[in-house]
Amino acid sequence: MRTVVTGGAGFIGSHFVRRLLAGDYPPLAGADVVVLDSFTYAGHMGNLEAVAERPSLTVVRGDICDKSLVSGLLRDVELVIHFAAETHVDRSIADATAFVQTNVLGTQNLLRAATDAGVGRFVHVSTDEVYGSLDTGSWAEDAHLRPSSPYAASKASADLLARSFHRTYGLPVCxxxxxNNYGPYQFPEKMIPLFITHLLDGRKVPLYGDxxxxxxxxxxxxxxRGIALVAQRGRPxxxxxIGGGTELSxxxxxxxxxxxxxxDWSMVESVPDRQGHDRRYSLDFGKASDELGYQPLVSFTEGLARTVRWYEEHxxxxxxxxxxxxxxxxxxxxG
Structure with missing residues (x-):
């Protein structure tokens, strides 16, 4: 199976590639994997070091907005897993241009190329942030999209494009x-790795608002693992x-x-709240559980402790x- 993974040198994409090539997703085993990544600040070859010498892995440096490159890569491809995205909310508030370019136009370019090439399955990886904020309960998959930040709006736009390519052209998209993801190799701009690395350096951590x-x-x-299940058995x-089941302030x-x-708390400083900061997110992942057998297996206590150790040791x-x-x-x- 020839599989293209966009953003495969980033935090989540590289984890998927490492696990896939290790044989952790048996129905997808034996795949020839092509990683397409533009290697901006958040993606780097160190994330793929453990599998870099595998003959079944090819790494291509390039932009998902490059029409000729993408069209060539998607020929004779059975599966596309689309992770590539600009993701940091604060940067989207400062300037949304790159988010619209990559997340919207780049996704459209991939969808068009996948349709033209007859790709067997396309998994578009998105976020709970497309729903906005929720006071109580949890969102189901048919909840209205009410994004608050430019980042979330760009991802919601990409989701709608993906859905439209299925309805209009029959592209088998899930x-x-x-x-919110956490774990080893995460770039230290997101909350957990930012706070861990600040504290390891003896620096105070910035806590938004209250x-x-x-x-x-x-x-x-x-x-x-949830993405792999969707790639295997998800309905186009x-x-x-895909939720974690651990809600925390x-x-x-x-x-x-x-x-x-x-x-102790002397290492924490309060900073002004983020513009348009969503108060609460919560996903109902019963559909993935019922249809695909998905359940989170890593307890938050264990996962967080392992993550802290990884940053201490690396x-x-x-x-x-x-x-x-x-x-x-x-x-x-x-400055």
Missing amino acids: ITRCS GGNRRDWLHVDDHC GEVYH NRGLTALLLDLLGM REMWEPLKKRYEKHVRAAAG
């Missing part, structure tokens, strides 16, 4: 929407939620991280990336 924003947390291994045209999560690293991997990223942010701000 859409997955996940909770810290009461609530999120469901999903280990990347559970997420990727359908949306599947940002303040509660901060307390857990402080405890794991033996620190400073050589994240420290240079974080320094370059922070230098870029300062330069962009004129």
Whole structure:
């Protein structure tokens, strides 16, 4: 099976590739895997180091907006897993241009090329943020899309495009929407790796507002296993939620991280809340459970402790990336 994984050098995409090539998803075993990644700041070859020498892996540096490149890569492809995206909400608030370019136009380019090439299955990986904020209960897959940030709006737009290519052209597309991911190799701009690496460096962590924003947390291994199940058995045209089943406030999560690293609240500073900050997300993943047999297997207590240990033991991997990223942010701000 020839499989193309876009964004396969990023946090979630590389985890999927490593697990796939390790044989952890038996129905997809034996695949020839092509990773297409533009290797922006968040994607790098270190994430694929463990499988870089596998003869069944080909890595292509390129942009999903490149029509000729994408068209060539998708010939004779049975499966596309589309992870590639601009994802950081704060950067989308500062400038949404790259988010529209990659998440909307890039996805459209992939969908068009996949349709023209007769790709056997296309899994579009999305996020719970497309729904906006929820006071109580959990979203089902047919909930209205009410994105709050430019990032979430760009992902909602891509979801609608994916659905339209199934309805209009018959492309066998499935859409997955996940909770907040965490785990090893995550780029240190997101909350968990940012807080861990700040604390390891003796720096205070920035807690938005009153810290009461609530999120469901999903280990990347559970997420990727859910995506593999959708790739195997998901019904074309359908949306599947992949959740973690652990809802915490940002303040509660901060307390857990402080405890794991033996620190106290003197290491926390309150910062002004993010513009348009959604208060709460929660996914009902009963559909994926009933149809595909999905359940999260990594307990949050175990997964978070393992994640902290990974950052403690792999400073050589994240420290240079974080320094370059922070230098870029300062330069962009004129500092």
